[in-house]
Amino acid sequence: MAHAPSRALALRAPASRPALALALGAGLLLAPLPLLAAGSSSSDVSAPKCENGQVWDDKSEKCVDAQDSRLDDDSRYEAVRQYAYAGELDAALVALAAMSDxxxxxxxxxxxxxxxxxxxxxxxxxxxxxxxxxxxxxxxxxxxxxxxxxxxxxxxxxxxxxxxxxxxxxxxxxxxxxxxxxxxxxxxxxx
The missing domain is CATH 1.25.40.10 (Tetratricopeptide repeat domain)
Structure with a gap:
């Protein structure tokens, strides 16, 4: 994993470059975070495809109301995750309220x-x-x-x-x- 080499780089850096070494080390440490954001192993952290709490329906290829019976909870959860990542908390709550359990x-x-x-x-x-x-x-x-x-x-x-x-x-x-x-x-x- 990149954590140990980045720390070693920061510790061994010449005195004239400590800030650069620290920045590089922090960058290597933080690099994997967006890929696993919001608890998903998916690298998809794109902006929501829909607005106002609607959820993307792959079958119809359009945004639908979160309560639409064609959706499954995994689709709703993905929308919640995307809205939350984008800071659209009210939209996330709309999609969250439609979850079956x-x-x-x-x-x-x-x-x-x-x-x-x-x-x-x-x-x-x-x-x-x-x-x-x-x-x-x-x-x-x-x-x-x-x-x-x-x-x-x-x-x-x-x-x-x-x-x-x-x-x-x-x-x-x-x-x-x-x-x-x-x-x-x-x-x-x-x-």
């Missing part, structure tokens, strides 16, 4: 994410806790919860979530790397 851990995780991005940490944590009761191995919920803790300066709680992610097989995933960086910077990610 409102107690699904993915739905609860994104409800928490949106609440956190809207500045409501208490509600966000309640949703993350519900998601983790449904699926204790939901490393995305753990990462988002930990990022919220890091943003609030509660590093011991953020670190506890990082440890849980690693124990649950999430080492070197976007969830683990983004939380580790949030702990280091005190700032979470918007996707």
């Amino acid at each position: 409102q107690q699904d851990d993915r739905v609860l995780t994104y409800r928490g994410f949106i609440a956190r991005k809207q500045g409501d940490a208490e509600t966000a944590n309640a949703f993350y806790q519900m998601a983790l009761r449904q699926n204790p191995d939901n490393i995305l919920a753990r990462s988002y919860m930990g990022q919220g803790y890091a943003e609030a300066g509660r590093m011991e709680l953020a670190q506890a979530q990082l440890s849980e992610i690693r124990k649950r097989g999430g080492r070197n995933t976007w969830a683990e790397v983004s939380l580790r960086l949030a702990i280091g910077s005190g700032k979470g990610f918007s996707y």
Whole structure:
């Protein structure tokens, strides 16, 4: 993985180039993040194809209402992910509300994410806790919860979530790397 060589580069850089070496190291460390944004292994982090909470329907090749019966929850979830990545939180909520199982851990995780991005940490944590009761191995919920803790300066709680992610097989995933960086910077990610 690129993490160790980039740190070694930064540590061995000549005194006249430490800023360049640090920038290169940080760039190599952050490079994989957009590829795995918002908990997906997909490299598709494109802008939403639709607007106002509508969802792209591959069969009809057009945007349809999120409640359209031709859609499956995976299509809706992809739209939620794209809207959230683009910062279109109200549109993400529209698509999220159309999901068939409102107690699904993915739905609860994104409800928490949106609440956190809207500045409501208490509600966000309640949703993350519900998601983790449904699926204790939901490393995305753990990462988002930990990022919220890091943003609030509660590093011991953020670190506890990082440890849980690693124990649950999430080492070197976007969830683990983004939380580790949030702990280091005190700032979470918007996707």
